Amino acid sequence: MDPISSWTDPAIRALERSDGLNAMGKWVSNTFHRLVGTGRAKEALAGTWMAHPAHPMLTDVTIGAWTSAAILDVLGGERARPGADFLAGIGILSAVPTALTGLSDLTDIVDPEERSLGTAHALANVGTLALWSLSYVARKAGSRRAAIGLSMAASAVMTGAGFLGGHLSFRKGVGVDQTAFDPPIEDWTAAIAMDELKDGQPRRVMVAGRNLFLLRRGERVHALANRCTHRGGPLHKGSLDDDGVTCPWHLSTFRLEDGSVLRGPATAPQPTYRVRISEGQVEVRGPDRDDLR
Numbered sequence: 705m706d707p708i709s710s711w712t713d714p715a716i717r718a719l720e721r722s723d724g725l726n727a728m729g730k731w732v733s734n735t736f737h738r739l740v741g742t743g744r745a746k747e748a749l750a751g752t753w754m755a756h757p758a759h760p761m762l763t764d765v766t767i768g769a770w771t772s773a774a775i776l777d778v779l780g781g782e783r784a785r786p787g788a789d790f791l792a793g794i795g796i797l798s799a800v801p802t803a804l805t806g807l808s809d810l811t812d813i814v815d816p817e818e819r820s821l822g823t824a825h826a827l828a829n830v831g832t833l834a835l836w837s838l839s840y841v842a843r844k845a846g847s848r849r850a851a852i853g854l855s856m857a858a859s860a861v862m863t864g865a866g867f868l869g870g871h872l873s874f875r876k877g878v879g880v881d882q883t884a885f886d887p888p889i890e891d892w893t894a895a896i897a898m899d900e901l902k903d904g905q906p907r908r909v910m911v912a913g914r915n916l917f918l919l920r921r922g923e924r925v926h927a928l929a930n931r932c933t934h935r936g937g938p939l940h941k942g943s944l945d946d947d948g949v950t951c952p953w954h955l956s957t958f959r960l961e962d963g964s965v966l967r968g969p970a971t972a973p974q975p976t977y978r979v980r981i982s983e984g985q986v987e988v989r990g991p992d993r994d995d996l997r
């Protein structure tokens with residue numbers, strides 16, 4: 705049997721390798737970062753406040769409104785025109801927050817190929833918005849034929865943009881909790897000798913194939929997944945304060961005690977492991993099912 709090969713892969717590879725797209729994405733990201741910073745506005749756009757990424761949720765509103773408008777344009781007849789126009793307008797309005805949350809996600813991409821692909825996705829969405837805006841103007845001007853032609857063109861570009869967004873999430877894992885596929889350590893497992901941990905100095909330790917962050921404070925040892933849930937930054941290279949550890953990549957802060965998010969843009973808590981000291985060895989186990997939120 706022949707292997708299944710995707711006819712879209714060459715096009716995807718060409719986009720990923722585009723230096724121009726990467727440079728444009730970098731410029732947009734830097735500008736966006738300068739304007740928005742790392743405070744509450746960034747957390748709002750990332751979705752930290754609801755512990756869920758904001759962009760995928762909003763895309764449903766925009767794509768749903770525009771898809772419904774396009775269907776009414778083609779199949780709804782004259783009576784459906786007000787509904788189609790209304791939905792076209794809803795799609796345009798909702799595209800603004802959708803685009804802002806998408807820009808926020810683009811800003812967090814660290815891999816150049818993923819950034820190129822993210823930039824292509826963003827450009828296709830800008831083209832979609834422009835076409836729907838022209839379609840809306842044509843509707844208000846009474847040019848129904850032009851409006852429908854533009855909505856069809858917009859739908860085609862939107863489908864391409866959605867394809868790229870799906871590729872980024874489902875093939876590249878951009879935006880996925882970076883610890884989602886870490887299996888728990890079911891039994892107490894030795895991680896390191898207690899006297900090898902220096903007080904207040906984080907250590908990265910591999911335990912049963914898991915990449916762990918260990919921090920000793922007095923006789924207490926904290927153990928968290930070392931790969932940041934947000935985009936995979938190395939927590940052991942981050943900074944510490946009394947309560948938390950701050951990731952060096954986008955400055956999300958996680959509580960040492962339970963891994964909860966103290967500051968975004970992360971939306972998912974950091975998995976934490978149970979720790980016990982046995983005969984001078986630091987042993988870890990977990991995360992327990994109840995601890996996985």
Ligand code: FES
Pocket residue numbers: 812932933934935936937951952953954955956969970
């Ligand atoms: S990788 Fe983005 S905050 Fe850690």
